[in-house]
Amino acid sequence: MASQQDTDQSLVDEFINDTEDAEARELAYRERGTSRPITVVGNPVLHRECRNVTEFDDELARLIDDMFASQRTAEGVGLAANQIGVDAKVFVYDCPDDDGVRHVGYVINPVLEELPADRRVLDESNEGCLSVPTAYAALARPDYAVVSGQDARGNPIRVEGTGYFARCLQHETDHVYGRLYIDRLSKRDRKDALRQMEEGTPRYPVVAND
Numbered sequence: 001m002a003s004q005q006d007t008d009q010s011l012v013d014e015f016i017n018d019t020e021d022a023e024a025r026e027l028a029y030r031e032r033g034t035s036r037p038i039t040v041v042g043n044p045v046l047h048r049e050c051r052n053v054t055e056f057d058d059e060l061a062r063l064i065d066d067m068f069a070s071q072r073t074a075e076g077v078g079l080a081a082n083q084i085g086v087d088a089k090v091f092v093y094d095c096p097d098d099d100g101v102r103h104v105g106y107v108i109n110p111v112l113e114e115l116p117a118d119r120r121v122l123d124e125s126n127e128g129c130l131s132v133p134t135a136y137a138a139l140a141r142p143d144y145a146v147v148s149g150q151d152a153r154g155n156p157i158r159v160e161g162t163g164y165f166a167r168c169l170q171h172e173t174d175h176v177y178g179r180l181y182i183d184r185l186s187k188r189d190r191k192d193a194l195r196q197m198e199e200g201t202p203r204y205p206v207v208a209n210d
Contacts, residue, residue: 015146015160019104022104029092032065033065033070035069035205036085038130038206038207039084039206039207040133040197040207041132041182046082050087050176052109053089064152067081067106068092071092073204074130074204077093077094077095077096077168078095078169079130080175082178088176089108089110089176090106090109093169095165103159103165107159110147110149110176112147113146113147115142120142122140122143123140123141129171129180131180133206135182135194135197137190139181146159147161147169
């Protein structure tokens, strides 16, 4: 008989199934939730590492529901808690991969796993962010990603993604550590992205910076 430790390890070695009943699960989350406005670049909560989640309670479940509702209002594919002003290491996603398969889920206390060299194939596609509205820039990221973390009960989970979904997992994990995608750009490209934002009009409610 395997020990409990062996059992726990075998569970965390497996990837969650985030494609089954994706539409129904996303609908259930957001119908329970309340949409909140999006924080934008310059808001302090976006520029520092978020707190680790230690309480896996009803308040956390409500936050996840609100994040799904907010993500849908903003027509995004991923959203971190600090993007609605909450200092917590949580992100949600509703994102297709490059094969058009829809992935819906969330990760608490996410950690981006280091990839072996043979899996680090870079994709230089454009990237945008709900917290930098109307701006886009090319950014090289690996086209495969694995994120480990916890579910709403504190159980260990792992999520893997390819293509566009891999970009989403990396982007959202960056958020909870206080990094925006524009922080990875050259000074010139970052300046251009901020110019795009200044000239554009967000299509969703945002929190104005004081």
